[in-house]
Amino acid sequence: MKPKLNFEWLHACSGCEISMLNWGEQLLDLFDQVEIVHFPLLMDHKYGGQLGEGAPLSLPEADIGLVSGGVAHQEHLQVLQEMRKQCRTLIALGTCATHGGIPAMRNQWSTADTLHTVFTAGTVDKEISPSSAPAFLDRVYSIDEKVRVDVSLPGCPPQPQLIGAVIKALVNKDAFQLPQKSVCETCPTIREGKKKMAPVQRFLHNADYDRDQPVSEMQCLLEQGLVCMGPVTAGGCGGKDTPLCLQARVPCRGCYGPVQPGGNQLLDMMNALASNGIDHRALVDRKSLLRFSGAHGLLKPARKKN
Ligand code: SF4
Ligand code: SF4
Incomplete structure (x- = not known):
């Protein structure tokens, strides 16, 4: 049976995933060796149920999970915790996941100031309704501040060769050094x-x-x-x-x-x-x-x- 892979993105821009695609044909060789069971960039997965019925969050089990992006609000946190629960090895992919990255520049301001400056002053003159957006955390966290991380791969974005080499090594149970x-x-x-x-x-x-x-x-x-x-x-x-x-x-x-x-x-x-x-x-x-x-x-x- 092929090893299963989960991908997730939190407060991220998709640059880490695009970097992986830049690995080119070698990526196709890797994809022959694994089964991707969850990858929001490529596959549709609605977290509250396909019809928005508010079903509990559930992600598939996987041998390896890769998470890009930092943790900025409650939904990110729930998705990250579910990834940790379901993935035997968890990789923090990219500097947002390992150190907060660009989104953590928000940490210079309070959440109230951020919401006011970005959403109310910039767009509409009223508070964001709690029912229309997940509740913000007090700041942006790297994922190791919230769950145990097995491998940290920094970079904005990380080099495609490095991402591929680490996944291959984990799939083949080979040692690797960052x-x-x-x-x-x-x-x-x-x-x-x-x-x-x-x-x-x-x-x-x-x-x-x-x-x-x-x-x-x-x-x-x-x-x-x-x-x-x-x-x-x-x-x-x-x-x-x-x-x-x-x-x-x-x-x-x-x-x-x-x-x-x-x-x-x-x-x-x-x-x-x-x-x-x-x-x-x-x-x-x-x-x-x-x-x-x-x-x-x-x-x-x-x-x-x-
Ligand atoms: S050695 Fe190179 S990387 Fe280091 S400070 Fe000088 S220019 Fe920058
Ligand atoms: S030299 Fe490398 S580590 Fe430094 S900012 Fe450029 S890409 Fe990033």
């Missing part, structure tokens, strides 16, 4: 040391490089004063090659989350700037360093001044 290095450790740019340090520049400035030269001839972007988050971001986005943003000659924005589980990209980056002789007070918006990893209680609403 990338352990930081983006910097896989970046080929020239580093000259502290004496060449430049003042911090806003991202509005382009890096200084010669387009006819390879990336390995370009000076490190952090040393050029651009806030490249390579030192504090988990590597793997470029596979065995140069990290993806560096291939495009732009700074790493931190989308694979912190290098170590439990890391704090804001604090780690402040340390990285300080140890490279850059005045961290020059940063205009420090909280933006948590743009991909604001779950785990790291991004919080500012205290209101009286």
Whole structure:
């Protein structure tokens, strides 16, 4: 009997699933080896019953479950708990699931402020009716804050090869190792040391490089004063090659989350700037360093001044 796979998405954009599709023909080989029993992107499944009769949520049993997206409201939580119950191995797929991702930027504001700004001020001038939308949680959570997670695959989105390799390894019961290095450790740019340090520049400035030269001839972007988050971001986005943003000659924005589980990209980056002789007070918006990893209680609403 083929191993069964469940896919689910919570507060997500479908980029992780699209990334998987980018694996191309190899995906067809994988799909020959497994049976997909639940995949909302591809298959219709109405959670309250096919006719909206309010039936209890029920998902099929599976050997492996992949969940993308963070947990923002009660329905996400129920679906996630059902996935955990039904899947022997649960994979957090993508940075929203592992660290909150872009949706967790909401954690800078209270739920009331978010609802007011996004829904009432932006659209209609009244409260969202509790019967028309699932109740918001107090903030956006990564899925490991709510259920046990067996494998964390960060990335916005994760590399298709990595998603495929992990699923294959689980299907074949092979050992696998996730990338352990930081983006910097896989970046080929020239580093000259502290004496060449430049003042911090806003991202509005382009890096200084010669387009006819390879990336390995370009000076490190952090040393050029651009806030490249390579030192504090988990590597793997470029596979065995140069990290993806560096291939495009732009700074790493931190989308694979912190290098170590439990890391704090804001604090780690402040340390990285300080140890490279850059005045961290020059940063205009420090909280933006948590743009991909604001779950785990790291991004919080500012205290209101009286
Ligand atoms: S800071 Fe950025 S440019 Fe410099 S080595 Fe690290 S990833 Fe490369
Ligand atoms: S270089 Fe950084 S921001 Fe760009 S894809 Fe890689 S981890 Fe993400």
